[in-house]
Amino acid sequence: MTSRLNPYISFPDGTAHAAMEFYQSVFGGDLRVSTFGEYGAPDPSLTDKIMHGMLETPSxxxxxxADTPPGMPHVAGTSISVSLSGDDADELRGYWEKLSDGGTVTMPxxxxxxxxxxxxxxDRFGVDWMVNITAKS
Known part of the structure; x- marks a missing residue:
């Protein structure tokens, strides 16, 4: 397996599952999630929270x-921006429409x-996104 770089987002208390399902609705693909409970978390409040989620898309x-565990600080959107770029204008505009729906456009x-x-x-979960559609030569 080759090395790869991908974003990893920490979500506030109990929102990771909804956020990862939202991104699956935007990009499609296979979503796998594991809860703290599946790995024997001793704290019952963690049982259904996401310890690790991974979405792999057709593109x-x-x-x-993952959900941010208790005791760890969480500041939404301040430590990550996710960049989407390429030359498939229709695909990228579709992602843009879905990601900005319910969120805030900071640059049209x-x-x-x-x-x-x-x-x-x-987006509506506080994550910053950048979309770049490469100009056709």
């Missing part, structure tokens, strides 16, 4: 996430001075 994206997806279409948004 080759991998997104991982539009043509930029470097020639590409680019936009930034914060």
């Amino acid at each position: 080759g994206f991998t997104l991982m996430g 997806l539009e043509k930029q001075m470097w020639g590409d279409e680019f936009g930034m948004c914060k």
Whole structure:
């Protein structure tokens, strides 16, 4: 197996499952989740919380996430931005529409001075996204 780089997002108390299902609805693919309870967490409040989730999509994206365990700080969206880029304009615009729905557009997806279409948004779970559609030559 080759090395790969992918984002790993920590979600606030008990929201990881809903967030990972949301991203699955955006990108499609196979979502696998493991709860703290499956691994024998002694604290009953952790039983149904996500210890590890991984979404692998048909486009080759991998997104991982988990609930933040008690005692660990969580500041939504401040430590990660996820970048989507490529030249499949229809696919990327579709992701943009779904990710920005219910969230906040911080920079509209539009043509930029470097020639590409680019936009930034914060989704409804507080995660920052950047979308870049490469200009056709």
